[in-house]
Amino acid sequence: MNEDMKACPITAKHIKVALVGQPNVGKSMLINSVANSHLHVGNFSGVTVDKTEVIFDYKDYSYTVVDLPGTYAFTDYTIEERVTHDYLSAQEYDIIINVVDSTNLEKNLQLTSELLTMSKKVVIALNMSDEADRENIQIDENYMSELIGVPCVKVSAVTKLGIEELIETVSLANETPNNGSKLIFSEAVEEEIARLVWYLDKHKYESVNSYRNIAINILKNNKRTYEKLHDNPIWTELQPILIDASRHIELHHDSDDIKECFAEEYASFNRGVVAEVVKSKLLEEKVTMTEKIDFILIHPTLGIPIFLFLMWGLFQLTFEIGAIPMDYIDMFFSWFGNTIGSTIQNEDIRSLIVDGVIAGVGAVVLFVPNIIILFIGIALLESTGYMSRVAFLLDGFFHKFGLHGQSFIPLVTGFGCSIPAYMSARILKNDRDRLLTLFIIGFMSCGARLPVYVLFAGAFFSPEMAGNVLFIIYISGAMFGLVAAKILKLTAFKGVDEPFVMEMPKYRLPSVKLIWHTVLTKTMMYLKKAGTYIAAASLLIWFLSNYPHNQELEKEYNSKIEIAVSEDKKFVLQNQLAEGLLEQSYLGTIGKFSEPIFAPLGFDWKMSVALQTGLAAKEVVVSTLGVLYALGGDVDESNSSLVNAISKHISLASAIAFIIVVMIYLPCLAASVVFTREAGHIKYFFYLFMFTSIIAYVMAFLGYNITLLVV
Amino acid sequence: MKTLKDCKKACRVKVVKLNADTDLKQRLISFGIMKETIIEVIEYSPTKSTIEIKVGKMKIALRANEAQKIEVEKI
Numbered sequence: 001m002n003e004d005m006k007a008c009p010i011t012a013k014h015i016k017v018a019l020v021g022q023p024n025v026g027k028s029m030l031i032n033s034v035a036n037s038h039l040h041v042g043n044f045s046g047v048t049v050d051k052t053e054v055i056f057d058y059k060d061y062s063y064t065v066v067d068l069p070g071t072y073a074f075t076d077y078t079i080e081e082r083v084t085h086d087y088l089s090a091q092e093y094d095i096i097i098n099v100v101d102s103t104n105l106e107k108n109l110q111l112t113s114e115l116l117t118m119s120k121k122v123v124i125a126l127n128m129s130d131e132a133d134r135e136n137i138q139i140d141e142n143y144m145s146e147l148i149g150v151p152c153v154k155v156s157a158v159t160k161l162g163i164e165e166l167i168e169t170v171s172l173a174n175e176t177p178n179n180g181s182k183l184i185f186s187e188a189v190e191e192e193i194a195r196l197v198w199y200l201d202k203h204k205y206e207s208v209n210s211y212r213n214i215a216i217n218i219l220k221n222n223k224r225t226y227e228k229l230h231d232n233p234i235w236t237e238l239q240p241i242l243i244d245a246s247r248h249i250e251l252h253h254d255s256d257d258i259k260e261c262f263a264e265e266y267a268s269f270n271r272g273v274v275a276e277v278v279k280s281k282l283l284e285e286k287v288t289m290t291e292k293i294d295f296i297l298i299h300p301t302l303g304i305p306i307f308l309f310l311m312w313g314l315f316q317l318t319f320e321i322g323a324i325p326m327d328y329i330d331m332f333f334s335w336f337g338n339t340i341g342s343t344i345q346n347e348d349i350r351s352l353i354v355d356g357v358i359a360g361v362g363a364v365v366l367f368v369p370n371i372i373i374l375f376i377g378i379a380l381l382e383s384t385g386y387m388s389r390v391a392f393l394l395d396g397f398f399h400k401f402g403l404h405g406q407s408f409i410p411l412v413t414g415f416g417c418s419i420p421a422y423m424s425a426r427i428l429k430n431d432r433d434r435l436l437t438l439f440i441i442g443f444m445s446c447g448a449r450l451p452v453y454v455l456f457a458g459a460f461f462s463p464e465m466a467g468n469v470l471f472i473i474y475i476s477g478a479m480f481g482l483v484a485a486k487i488l489k490l491t492a493f494k495g496v497d498e499p500f501v502m503e504m505p506k507y508r509l510p511s512v513k514l515i516w517h518t519v520l521t522k523t524m525m526y527l528k529k530a531g532t533y534i535a536a537a538s539l540l541i542w543f544l545s546n547y548p549h550n551q552e553l554e555k556e557y558n559s560k561i562e563i564a565v566s567e568d569k570k571f572v573l574q575n576q577l578a579e580g581l582l583e584q585s586y587l588g589t590i591g592k593f594s595e596p597i598f599a600p601l602g603f604d605w606k607m608s609v610a611l612q613t614g615l616a617a618k619e620v621v622v623s624t625l626g627v628l629y630a631l632g633g634d635v636d637e638s639n640s641s642l643v644n645a646i647s648k649h650i651s652l653a654s655a656i657a658f659i660i661v662v663m664i665y666l667p668c669l670a671a672s673v674v675f676t677r678e679a680g681h682i683k684y685f686f687y688l689f690m691f692t693s694i695i696a697y698v699m700a701f702l703g704y705n706i707t708l709l710v711v
Numbered sequence: 712m713k714t715l716k717d718c719k720k721a722c723r724v725k726v727v728k729l730n731a732d733t734d735l736k737q738r739l740i741s742f743g744i745m746k747e748t749i750i751e752v753i754e755y756s757p758t759k760s761t762i763e764i765k766v767g768k769m770k771i772a773l774r775a776n777e778a779q780k781i782e783v784e785k786i
């Protein structure tokens with residue numbers, strides 16, 4: 001994560017910190033501001049889905065901070081909650097920093113109470129204190145430390161207030177022995193705790209944890225404590241006491257669920273704490289900014305049109321603004337190719353560099369402006385809090401197709417890149433729902449497919465229409481996805497629905513810096529991919545399309561060219577030669593071999609090959625087309641761009657079929673690996689492959705033939 | 712018996728009982744929805760299938776199906 005600050009392994013004393021908190025309280029951002037790292041930050045729950053470690057130095061210590069997925073309580077409800085709970089109860093670490101949202105303390109303390117019963121050292125970071133100040137919420141942190149019995153520090157991850165104090169408090173707390181918290185329960189529960197403690201004491205039960213702790217955990221039905229005691233001889237005597245105690249508590253709370261009883265206990269303790277330490281000036285009744293915005297954005301009739309309009313606007317911008325620098329990039333690469341090319345003597349090497357690497361990479365880099373705009377759009381969606389609103393608006397609609405409102409979050413992430421999307425499907429609890437979502441994430445066109453769309457939209461439609469076409473492509477991809485979900489839900493993933501309960505975060509104005517970082521990181525990744533992976537793939541494709549050499553063909557044409565009189569005639573012959581050579585190359589052979597399969601969709605062999613190389617990564621589709629058309633001699637001086645080559649050689653019907661296939665079939669190699677890991681079994685990958693390939697084929701076939709009929 | 716689903720927009724109610732199965736109950740509790748909690752209905756989604764409520768300062772979206780399992784009374 002963080003390369004420029006390395007912890008010194010020898011001199012430093014080491015502290016391992018587990019960062020815990022409810023979702024969306026600013027844990028990742030806090031680490032970023034402590035350690036100058038760049039963890040992903042977003043304004044919705046479910047951003048961090050796996051634990052991430054960050055290492056940094058401060059004074060004499062080296063710290064390892066583990067950013068854990070947000071969890072509302074230790075219910076093990078979703079995979080991410082399980083990750084956190086398992087880590088906290090089974091791993092080695094020195095201290096917990098519990099990050100809480102100062103503007104909503106009472107709700108946040110619910111998790112804090114559970115942490116306090118874990119007999120670990122805890123420091124509470126009262127985050128978002130800048131926001132609390134703005135909302136006139138004052139927290140007396142010293143009094144709070146005293147009441148709860150653990151240190152509390154006011155911080156703000158945004159303004160970096162209190163960060164140093166937090167680190168110092170952590171190192172201090174690490175050195176002092178754990179005094180335990182001052183969390184107290186109602187009389188009934190305290191009575192039962194006392195009885196159990198007395199009993200454990202009587203039997204001199206051996207344990208590292210305090211008796212009070214054990215008593216609370218066993219009352220709460222904590223699995224681990226339960227298992228430990230269960231194997232102990234005192235269990236036979238303890239059990240009846242425990243049953244009695246639970247009954248007493250349940251009676252007291254008029255509930256038959258001990259977890260509910262404890263939640264109520266915690267809640268009333270927290271209410272007490274909040275009443276003591278939080279002073280908020282009377283602003284409660286004022287309508288908040290968030291409410292005002294929500295009044296419009298989730299309006300029952302306006303909400304969805306507004307959402308669609310915003311999406312449409314995004315694709316319009318993607319195309320319009322993205323097209324401006326394109327000509328310059330294109331010009332740059334052809335200039336660059338020519339300049340480099342003129343310095344290379346060897347014909348083969350020149351072709352390798354110019355037609356292979358530069359043409360291939362150039363074709364992909366061309367789309368960086370479009371990618372940047374799309375990423376900015378997604379970053380805004382993620383960081384303002386609008387994402388959850390859309391999930392709210394669309395849940396009813398999604399539900400009809402067998403999807404969960406929260407599936408929306410991985411699905412939207414999928415418009416950026418399928419890999420994080422597959423990972424964020426972890427926020428879905430139910431395995432069936434999660435698998436279903438995983439299966440259709442690929443239908444949401446990722447950023448890497450954008451170049452293909454922009455290329456084809458630009459080739460066949462006027463610039464005014466191209467933005468609309470992009471919008472239609474994305475929306476219809478999503479529609480296909482919904483239909484596919486319905487089919488899967490009715491067949492493979494039948495079952496009851498998972499409940500939908502989701503927090504709607506406050507709207508936040510994202511800082512320019514945050515957006516900048518997110519977009520920059522993603523764009524750099526795209527460029528890095530272009531410079532490495534795509535360049536290598538282009539090299540390979542160049543090789544496969546240039547070899548084996550056919551000397552006879554060359555000789556035959558070269559002699560024809562020599563005797564040709566007019567320049568025009570020469571030129572035609574040269575093109576024919578190039579075309580002929582390409583067709584009998586390795587790639588040509590593969591293309592010809594698979595051509596019959598793709599013929600019903602109207603693809604020539606070049607398109608067939610591009611689709612197959614696209615299995616590695618979608619950008620390769622473009623670079624393959626770039627290499628093939630550059631080599632095929634279609635690209636001459638006056639007509640240099642790939643867009644022109646495509647509009648000249650491909651019919652509209654084939655182009656539509658091609659786009660449909662790209663929309664639906666497997667995202668890329670890397671995503672497939674992540675998919676397999678998240679789905680949990682390799683068989684799901686084969687299902688996905690079959691499923692998407694069949695749908696892609698059928699839809700493309702329909703698209704091709706319908707277009708032929710209509711046009 | 713009145714449930715959260717029957718509440719009109721902008722009405723404020725108090726939770727009497729959670730009639731949900733363990734999973735959903737845990738979920739609701741972890742969002743701070745338990746006995747005695749005050750809930751305000753903020754908005755319905757276009758098809759009335761999803762409800763936005765306010766619990767303390769937190770806004771939560773949940774389905775009408777789930778809201779039906781939360782027994783409430785007027786305050």
Ligand SMILES: Nc1nc2c(ncn2[C@@H]2O[C@H](COP(=O)(O)OP(=O)(O)O)[C@@H](O)[C@H]2O)c(=O)[nH]1
Nearest residue numbers: 024025026027028029041042043128156157158
């Ligand atoms: N005003 C303010 N916003 C913050 C602060 N810390 C985090 N945020 C915002 O809170 C949201 C959630 O942050 P994130 O780090 O992703 O939370 P996590 O889910 O706990 O890791 C983001 O929109 C941040 O910009 C803070 O101290 N003050």
Ligand SMILES: [Mg+2]
Nearest residue numbers: 027028047048
């Ligand atoms: Mg996070």
